[in-house]
Amino acid sequence: MRSPLHVQVAEAIRARIIAGELPTGAPIPSEAQLCEQFGASRGTIRTALASLRREGLLSGGQGRPPTVRDTALGQPFEQLLSFSAWVQQIGHTAGQRTIEVARRGATAAAAEALDINEGDPVVDVLRLRLLDGHPAMLERSTFVERVGRLLFDFDPDTGSLYGYLTAAGVDLHAARHTMDAVLGMAMRTKAFWLLAGAFAICGITTNGL
Amino acid sequence: MRSPLHVQVAEAIRARIIAGELPTGAPIPSEAQLCEQFGASRGTIRTALASLRREGLLSGGQGRPPTVRDTALGQPFEQLLSFSAWVQQIGHTAGQRTIEVARRGATAAAAEALDINEGDPVVDVLRLRLLDGHPAMLERSTFVERVGRLLFDFDPDTGSLYGYLTAAGVDLHAARHTMDAVLGMAMRTKAFWLLAGAFAICGITTNGL
DNA sequence: CCGACAAACATGTACATACAAGTTAACCAG
DNA sequence: CTGGTTAACTTGTATGTACATGTTTGTCGG
Numbered sequence: 001m002r003s004p005l006h007v008q009v010a011e012a013i014r015a016r017i018i019a020g021e022l023p024t025g026a027p028i029p030s031e032a033q034l035c036e037q038f039g040a041s042r043g044t045i046r047t048a049l050a051s052l053r054r055e056g057l058l059s060g061g062q063g064r065p066p067t068v069r070d071t072a073l074g075q076p077f078e079q080l081l082s083f084s085a086w087v088q089q090i091g092h093t094a095g096q097r098t099i100e101v102a103r104r105g106a107t108a109a110a111a112e113a114l115d116i117n118e119g120d121p122v123v124d125v126l127r128l129r130l131l132d133g134h135p136a137m138l139e140r141s142t143f144v145e146r147v148g149r150l151l152f153d154f155d156p157d158t159g160s161l162y163g164y165l166t167a168a169g170v171d172l173h174a175a176r177h178t179m180d181a182v183l184g185m186a187m188r189t190k191a192f193w194l195l196a197g198a199f200a201i202c203g204i205t206t207n208g209l
Numbered sequence: 210m211r212s213p214l215h216v217q218v219a220e221a222i223r224a225r226i227i228a229g230e231l232p233t234g235a236p237i238p239s240e241a242q243l244c245e246q247f248g249a250s251r252g253t254i255r256t257a258l259a260s261l262r263r264e265g266l267l268s269g270g271q272g273r274p275p276t277v278r279d280t281a282l283g284q285p286f287e288q289l290l291s292f293s294a295w296v297q298q299i300g301h302t303a304g305q306r307t308i309e310v311a312r313r314g315a316t317a318a319a320a321e322a323l324d325i326n327e328g329d330p331v332v333d334v335l336r337l338r339l340l341d342g343h344p345a346m347l348e349r350s351t352f353v354e355r356v357g358r359l360l361f362d363f364d365p366d367t368g369s370l371y372g373y374l375t376a377a378g379v380d381l382h383a384a385r386h387t388m389d390a391v392l393g394m395a396m397r398t399k400a401f402w403l404l405a406g407a408f409a410i411c412g413i414t415t416n417g418l
Numbered sequence: 419c420c421g422a423c424a425a426a427c428a429t430g431t432a433c434a435t436a437c438a439a440g441t442t443a444a445c446c447a448g
Numbered sequence: 449c450t451g452g453t454t455a456a457c458t459t460g461t462a463t464g465t466a467c468a469t470g471t472t473t474g475t476c477g478g
Contacts, residue, residue, distance in 0.1 A: 004460080005462070030427080032427090032428080041462060044462060047462090062428080062469060063430090063469070063470035064472085065429080066429090110347050113337055137351065137352045137353070138319050139348065139349070139350045140350075141349075142346065142348075213430080213432090214431075214432070215432085239457080239459085240459070241457090250432060251433085253432060253433075255460090256432090270460095271439065271458080271460055272442085272457085272458055273442090273458070
């Protein structure tokens, strides 16, 4: 194998966890024991454990050996939280397109869930997630206004044209490069979707973290 | 200061990036230079850089100094991808409740977006995200069946009762501990929400990473 | 029997060193 | 001027050491 040692160690431990050899909630062997088992230095072991910790498989604190997180159910949902991380972990590539960012009044259902009044301002975000280039997931997020407004405030050069395009449902990132092309065309049509696919090349497509 | 050195270094570099001192797209100083500036060893500097990399502020490869990611617009949307990471970064605590996981037929809008036929099976996930304990975001995700089915397959002990509760909209995690209590009560009512709030203590509440 | 202290143990932090591997730029031969 | 090679630089990987800090456990005195 030519993959780095710390990657091999991480894979080995991950395999043990998945196989149930290291049950959830149980502490993993100490760093010293792992050093001996894999014939690696403590630094290498720690690098491997850091990877597993990033993935959410381990949790623990100083002085106490890390414990295997309850992955039986929690894991897929925790990682749904990070779509691209999850997709990468199962060996695929993630992409995404932001279709719409809009400020609207809350629907009845959203209002009840967010504990606000119907019609109160909220920020809706509609995103398409891609798996290996193909549509895999459609994500609708509704923020309370106090939080959602940050999505707009983050942009340093908020202008009128920019704001218009945002409200109209043009992808913000792609818009930077292709404003001219889409201005005046009918949004949210089949043609828009096809065009959005082309835009992905220049702006939105990411390979995740 | 009593915070670890590598944390201080990470904060200093993050501050420089936010202040625009290190423009987006530009390479940051080499590890050797940072060592000299902060009077720290390379290992400490690398620990700090690893933190910034986790946060998505840096990207780069071997042999080339890491570059500052284009955070002007991309960042908030990339991090929307990881709600809890984003919330933590702005100094708050994140929580979440999974309200519903269901297998259904795709709606017309979802079908078009995912490039499938209307009525084709999809997996809907409805989640409420909490910021400092208060509802902040409602997230509806629709997966194509091929991907969404993994959410069920991950569970080792899928049973009939379990499936029923899932379809009925009971939080999966909380269900483990409180199945008896909620069986037979009206779901999706105001009372359910209040009860779900109590459940959060024992199962679903997480502090993020 | 129980509380307090101490020792053993585990992880967190920090530094120094060495070599591997990728990138860039200078340089030189043609 | 062009093309290829080399050399310098940078990050990735790996090891070793040392000390700080938190946890657990065992022991001893009351």
